[in-house]
Amino acid sequence: MTSSFPASTVLGYPRIGPDRELKRALESYWEGRSSRTDLEETARRVREDTWRRLAALGLEGLPSNTFSYYDQVLDTAVLLGAVPGRYRHDDDLATYFAMARGAEGIAPLRMTKWFDTNYHYIVPEIGPDTVFSLDAAKPLGEVREARALGLETRPVLVGPVTFLLLSQAAPDSPDGFAPLDRLDDVVEVYARLLAELAAEGVGWVQLDEPALVADRTTAELAAVEAAYDRLGRLDHRPALLVASYFGDLGDALPVLAGAPVEAVALDLVRGAAQGVETLDVEALRGKTVVAGVVSGRDVWRTDRDRALATLLAVRERAGRVAVSTSCSLLHVPYDVERETGLDLALRERLAFAEQKVAEVVDLAARLAATPARDLPGQPAAPERPHVFPARTEQGRAPYPIRAAVQAEHLKLPLLPVTTIGSFPQTGELRRARAALAAGQIGEAAYESMVRAEIEQVIALQERLGLDVLVHGEPERNDMVQYFAEHLDGFAVTRHGWVQSYGSRCTRPPILYGDVRRPEPITVRWARYAQSLTSKPVKGMLTGPVTIVAWSFVRDDLPLREVVFQVADAVREEVGDLEEAGIRVIQVDEPALRELVPLRRAEQAAYLEWAVAAYRWATSGASEHTQIHTHLCYSDADEILAAIDALDADVTSIESARSRGRMLGAVGAFPRGLGPGVYDIHSPRVPGADEVEHLLAEALRSVPAERLWVNPDCGLKTRTYEQVEAALANVVEAAARLRERL
Numbered sequence: 001m002t003s004s005f006p007a008s009t010v011l012g013y014p015r016i017g018p019d020r021e022l023k024r025a026l027e028s029y030w031e032g033r034s035s036r037t038d039l040e041e042t043a044r045r046v047r048e049d050t051w052r053r054l055a056a057l058g059l060e061g062l063p064s065n066t067f068s069y070y071d072q073v074l075d076t077a078v079l080l081g082a083v084p085g086r087y088r089h090d091d092d093l094a095t096y097f098a099m100a101r102g103a104e105g106i107a108p109l110r111m112t113k114w115f116d117t118n119y120h121y122i123v124p125e126i127g128p129d130t131v132f133s134l135d136a137a138k139p140l141g142e143v144r145e146a147r148a149l150g151l152e153t154r155p156v157l158v159g160p161v162t163f164l165l166l167s168q169a170a171p172d173s174p175d176g177f178a179p180l181d182r183l184d185d186v187v188e189v190y191a192r193l194l195a196e197l198a199a200e201g202v203g204w205v206q207l208d209e210p211a212l213v214a215d216r217t218t219a220e221l222a223a224v225e226a227a228y229d230r231l232g233r234l235d236h237r238p239a240l241l242v243a244s245y246f247g248d249l250g251d252a253l254p255v256l257a258g259a260p261v262e263a264v265a266l267d268l269v270r271g272a273a274q275g276v277e278t279l280d281v282e283a284l285r286g287k288t289v290v291a292g293v294v295s296g297r298d299v300w301r302t303d304r305d306r307a308l309a310t311l312l313a314v315r316e317r318a319g320r321v322a323v324s325t326s327c328s329l330l331h332v333p334y335d336v337e338r339e340t341g342l343d344l345a346l347r348e349r350l351a352f353a354e355q356k357v358a359e360v361v362d363l364a365a366r367l368a369a370t371p372a373r374d375l376p377g378q379p380a381a382p383e384r385p386h387v388f389p390a391r392t393e394q395g396r397a398p399y400p401i402r403a404a405v406q407a408e409h410l411k412l413p414l415l416p417v418t419t420i421g422s423f424p425q426t427g428e429l430r431r432a433r434a435a436l437a438a439g440q441i442g443e444a445a446y447e448s449m450v451r452a453e454i455e456q457v458i459a460l461q462e463r464l465g466l467d468v469l470v471h472g473e474p475e476r477n478d479m480v481q482y483f484a485e486h487l488d489g490f491a492v493t494r495h496g497w498v499q500s501y502g503s504r505c506t507r508p509p510i511l512y513g514d515v516r517r518p519e520p521i522t523v524r525w526a527r528y529a530q531s532l533t534s535k536p537v538k539g540m541l542t543g544p545v546t547i548v549a550w551s552f553v554r555d556d557l558p559l560r561e562v563v564f565q566v567a568d569a570v571r572e573e574v575g576d577l578e579e580a581g582i583r584v585i586q587v588d589e590p591a592l593r594e595l596v597p598l599r600r601a602e603q604a605a606y607l608e609w610a611v612a613a614y615r616w617a618t619s620g621a622s623e624h625t626q627i628h629t630h631l632c633y634s635d636a637d638e639i640l641a642a643i644d645a646l647d648a649d650v651t652s653i654e655s656a657r658s659r660g661r662m663l664g665a666v667g668a669f670p671r672g673l674g675p676g677v678y679d680i681h682s683p684r685v686p687g688a689d690e691v692e693h694l695l696a697e698a699l700r701s702v703p704a705e706r707l708w709v710n711p712d713c714g715l716k717t718r719t720y721e722q723v724e725a726a727l728a729n730v731v732e733a734a735a736r737l738r739e740r741l
């Protein structure tokens with residue numbers, strides 16, 4: 001049954017296309033501008049190009065089934081037949097996209113972040129009555145497609161345990177039901193799939209189990225053991241690689257070591273932070289260790305001598321080793337060679353997916369050329385303790401004192417109405433920005449467009465009767481990239497797109513050096529907006545954690561120090577905004593939760609420094625200045641203490657979609673709170689009655705003096721027509737309630 005595992009592989013590859021071909025094909029298909037055949041042809045070409053490229057680079061183990069029209073977890077739900085009835089259509093693709101994006105009158109499945117990455121997956125719904133059935137068309141199709149090109153591949157699947165741990169209980173499930181309760185049934189479907197793949201002549205299958213790098217209960221580990229025992233003992237199956245990534249396996253390592261599977265992938269970048277000698281790789285003797293020594297999470301070249309030393313140490317202790325990436329390369333862009341605009345010295349330090357594949361291939365060759373016992377003296381570089389520069393916070397007056405001072409100073413009505421920052425980005429603005437970048441229009445022409453946009457946004461808010469206005473962020477392409485473009489120490493790419501979800505991609509900036517703010521960034525726009533109105537205009541900044549979380553970050557400094565460097569810059573900007581007469585400043589921190597470590601033991605330390613960085617960024621403000629923060633998500637309850645410790649005067653939070661839960665948790669929050677009353681993710685315009693009802697409900701847990709009225713998030717993706725109608729209703733609802741207070 002078992003052929004030996006190839007000497008070099010990657011756990012997965014980008015799939016959106018080097019020029020975002022799949023994005024365009026999807027969006028055009030959704031808009032009805034192209035046919036299913038067109039979409040399928042683009043997808044086929046993206047897959048073919050990927051396999052051919054990987055083979056040309058010399059990679060031996062080619063993955064398949066890493067392509068997706070939307071998301072691999074959603075693909076797995078379809079594979080297992082776990083499609084909730086409300087989404088079913090005759091057309092399979094319509095069913096698939098209905099789950100991902102919703103259909104008339106039916107909300108999509110929930111979407112959430114994939115571990116601690118900025119990739120989002122679709123959360124399957126599993127109930128006690130979910131009927132599982134095998135639909136192997138996709139993995140089989142990809143195997144055959146590659147074979148037609150003369151290439152053998154290893155299908156990659158989300159493993160059964162991770163699949164169920166990432167699923168949520170279907171809405172009608174009884175209390176106490178957890179999707180993992182259905183493990184036996186799901187494993188039977190995997191068993192049938194493995195039999196089909198074996199019949200197809202597939203040699204190896206990869207089952208991804210990244211959920212095993214987070215803390216798992218004894219019962220969960222027992223489930224892992226049972227699942228892999230069952231799959232491992234099947235008579236007709238391909239050889240199995242169980243892939244872990246994003247950290248170390250901890251207690252799950254002995255479980256996998258004892259399982260009858262042929263290979264285990266370890267993340268030796270993040271999972272060997274304490275040194276590879278601390279991992280019990282001996283336990284894996286007899287299996288192949290697929291050693292993830294090339295990082296799939298950053299854009300830096302691999303220190304190959306160190307990586308080789310790691311490989312040799314693992315081979316010495318475990319026996320059989322193959323070279324791989326630490327995780328799928330989904331999280332990095334395609335090819336750094338295309339970034340001709342980057343400084344050459346920087347470009348030489350960078351590796352995107354193509355370059356990382358070449359590194360894997362090279363390391364495999366070096367490993368093969370190094371005889372056993374020929375361990376070069378490459379002890380891990382001794383960790384020099386990092387000296388953190390002192391940043392002594394003066395501390396602002398306590399919140400109750402500030403609240404009184406600000407009430408006096410800002411003279412806001414009860415239930416003040418505001419927005420989260422951005423107003424709709426018109427096509428005209430986007431085109432003007434592109435024209436500016438291409439040198440087709442001058443700086444002055446562009447700036448006058450931005451100014452005109454600010455005038456309109458201010459006039460609109462005055463007309464509608466909002467209380468704290470914003471300038472609308474028309475000058476920003478993106479809330480992180482904009483700041484990266486204006487800070488030293490960052491580079492931005494032209495083609496460095498990474499899939500965020502579905503057809504959405506982001507181009508993370510590269511933070512490669514010390515961060516400094518050469519000059520004020522947002523001040524002139526805020527000042528201009530404030531000059532147009534007597535109402536307070538809120539200055540709008542992105543917080544240090546979010547700027548770092550959504551960038552590729554240098555790895556030669558502790559993350560904490562990098563975040564503090566960004567906090568220095570934000571702090572300077574806050575000071576300059578104040579000086580320019582801005583009385584309310586919002587520092588957004590939507591990524592605060594995203595960086596929370598997967599292991600509980602590491603979470604408190606992270607939250608402590610992340611909060612300290614935020615406070616460092618904002619605490620230079622006088623007590624007259626009202627500091628707002630915005631966190632996109634609603635499940636803030638897990639980190640409520642940390643949000644409180646941010647010490648912002650006002651916190652706005654998503655809640656239009658998940659009221660009860662959110663308000664129950666944060667009702668007792670002792671500061672200003674703006675639970676969103678308008679779901680900006682949907683084109684739907686909420687009526688005034690509906691908003692009034694939401695506010696009345698919020699008033700049951702939040703006292704009127706502390707309740708703010710705002711949408712869930714920025715309005716950037718909506719149209720002016722929707723926004724005007726919605727905000728008019730929001731203002732009216734607030735006015736009606738004020739009457740009654």
Ligand code: GLN
Binds near residue numbers: 479630
């Ligand atoms: N101020 C930003 C905006 O309104 C916040 C966006 C976000 O939270 N993701 O667009």
Ligand code: ZN
Binds near residue numbers: 420630631632712713
């Ligand atoms: Zn938001």
